[in-house]
Amino acid sequence: MSGGPSSIVVVGAGIAGLRTATALRDRGFAGRLVLIGNEPHAPYDRPPLSKEVLTGRLAPEAAALPVPADVEVRSGRAAVRLDRAARRVLLDDGSAQSYEGLVIATGATAVPWPGPTPAQGVLTLRGLDDAARLRAALAEGDPLLVVGGGFLGCEIASAAREAGAPVALVCRDRLPMRRTVGAEVGALVARLQTEAGVSLRTGVTVTGFSGSRRVTGVELSDGTRIRARTVVTALGARPATDWTRGSGLGTHSGGLRCDHRRRALDEEGRPVEGIVVVGDAAAAPHPLPYPGAPSHLVIGHWSGAVDHADTAAATLVGGPPPGPVPPPSFWSDQYGVRVRAVGLPGAADRVEVHEYDPERRRVEISQHRDGRTVGAVTVNRTSRLAAHRARIVAEHGEGVVVG
Amino acid sequence: MRIHVDRTRCANHGQCVFAAPGVFSFDDDENLVYDPAPEATPAAEVARAAAACPVRAVTVEGGPA
Numbered sequence A: 001m002s003g004g005p006s007s008i009v010v011v012g013a014g015i016a017g018l019r020t021a022t023a024l025r026d027r028g029f030a031g032r033l034v035l036i037g038n039e040p041h042a043p044y045d046r047p048p049l050s051k052e053v054l055t056g057r058l059a060p061e062a063a064a065l066p067v068p069a070d071v072e073v074r075s076g077r078a079a080v081r082l083d084r085a086a087r088r089v090l091l092d093d094g095s096a097q098s099y100e101g102l103v104i105a106t107g108a109t110a111v112p113w114p115g116p117t118p119a120q121g122v123l124t125l126r127g128l129d130d131a132a133r134l135r136a137a138l139a140e141g142d143p144l145l146v147v148g149g150g151f152l153g154c155e156i157a158s159a160a161r162e163a164g165a166p167v168a169l170v171c172r173d174r175l176p177m178r179r180t181v182g183a184e185v186g187a188l189v190a191r192l193q194t195e196a197g198v199s200l201r202t203g204v205t206v207t208g209f210s211g212s213r214r215v216t217g218v219e220l221s222d223g224t225r226i227r228a229r230t231v232v233t234a235l236g237a238r239p240a241t242d243w244t245r246g247s248g249l250g251t252h253s254g255g256l257r258c259d260h261r262r263r264a265l266d267e268e269g270r271p272v273e274g275i276v277v278v279g280d281a282a283a284a285p286h287p288l289p290y291p292g293a294p295s296h297l298v299i300g301h302w303s304g305a306v307d308h309a310d311t312a313a314a315t316l317v318g319g320p321p322p323g324p325v326p327p328p329s330f331w332s333d334q335y336g337v338r339v340r341a342v343g344l345p346g347a348a349d350r351v352e353v354h355e356y357d358p359e360r361r362r363v364e365i366s367q368h369r370d371g372r373t374v375g376a377v378t379v380n381r382t383s384r385l386a387a388h389r390a391r392i393v394a395e396h397g398e399g400v401v402v403g
Numbered sequence B: 001m002r003i004h005v006d007r008t009r010c011a012n013h014g015q016c017v018f019a020a021p022g023v024f025s026f027d028d029d030e031n032l033v034y035d036p037a038p039e040a041t042p043a044a045e046v047a048r049a050a051a052a053c054p055v056r057a058v059t060v061e062g063g064p065a
Ligand SMILES: Cc1cc2nc3c(=O)[nH]c(=O)nc-3n(C[C@H](O)[C@H](O)[C@H](O)COP(=O)(O)OP(=O)(O)OC[C@H]3O[C@@H](n4cnc5c(N)ncnc54)[C@H](O)[C@@H]3O)c2cc1C
Pocket: A011, A012, A013, A014, A015, A016, A017, A036, A037, A038, A039, A045, A046, A047, A048, A049, A050, A077, A078, A079, A080, A105, A106, A107, A108, A109, A125, A126, A127, A152, A240, A243, A278, A279, A280, A281, A300, A301, A302, A303, A305, A329, A330, A331, A332, A333
């Protein structure tokens, strides 16, 4: 490993940072490896937080993630500035951490409500502490209002129903989850929600909150009101990259732009040697480009954080070429139903419905754009997904999909 | 190499099937089936399958059989 870095700093102790640290060790990197994370907890996995951890079926400790050996973990420390010229990361305790190689893995944070809210009872869900707060509120049996009909809002509604709380779900779009999985699966999700007793309000927005100290309810754009003692906003996530501001790294939709090898790009689009970006913090090259597609995309899915870790590690320390980088994929579990998706279903200009059986809760749909397969979504039919995925790879060519 | 899937954890994510289709597949009833001692599949591919499983249900022991 002559010529490689002797010390690597990973900022962000989520799944992307951990998997990249693991991949570095697997590739034989024997130097100093420091993992800096701003949360007071040992590293953990997020998907269970809106599912089993929220219902109580899984203890929060069960979401813990394995930390590779020989890693110096510095928990509860935030990176506040990146000094590229001096190759160091400044931390919130005033200290500086020098690096030869840097992995940026600071993930994302929940998009906050864009206006004033009462001080109590308005929550978001991104981390373990958020999940504990929300779970405590559910345990009180108070009615819950969920704002946002994306996969997170829908999963929270599902978990809250399982926990026995009365739930209302406000969704700006006419169908929940439509933007990510399409209208057909959106319609099925809407049906699952209403069948489970959720008061689903689609095509409306929240215009304001009532309650002085603690929230008592919300007003909607159609003039109606919903009472609630707890409101959780699930408005999406945005890359946690503020700390790199002023360092000259290029951004796209808030994510740090990188190339196929995960090298960070500077503001002129030139690769920066020694800095890689992984996970939700990244704006990576569009995985399935079509005419008019943006050059880069922020994709906040678990598999993306995992799939690019080895590529990033190879870029920093070399070794055998990394395996092919697969197309994006994601999942959502609600009301015992397994939604599984590959590619970018939201990019479709045409869909093919192979199976649609809301009664038996089975769906298989593929999405196409400009005559090529760009995605597929199944419900309780994961067995059908691999063939569509193979088509995505074949029709886009290994050269595009592979890092 | 020996492969084991913890069926109490497996939630049909299918990621292992994507990564190592020669080892993992689904039957017609959506049950995961796999070859616990694959000979033709490279160890790196099996390792990728294990790493891709969101619920860490796949464990791999030992090198090439
Ligand atoms: C409740 C929930 C449920 C989800 N469910 C699914 C699902 O079912 N399927 C799916 O595909 N995806 C799901 N996701 C998305 C998935 O969890 C993310 O894509 C994944 O966590 C991204 O990993 P990451 O390591 O890039 O970022 P993160 O998990 O956000 O980790 C980044 C870490 O860096 C820390 N950090 C941030 N800034 C700093 C700083 N300045 N200094 C030091 N540390 C910092 C953060 O606190 C955090 O610990 C879910 C997300 C949430 C929140």
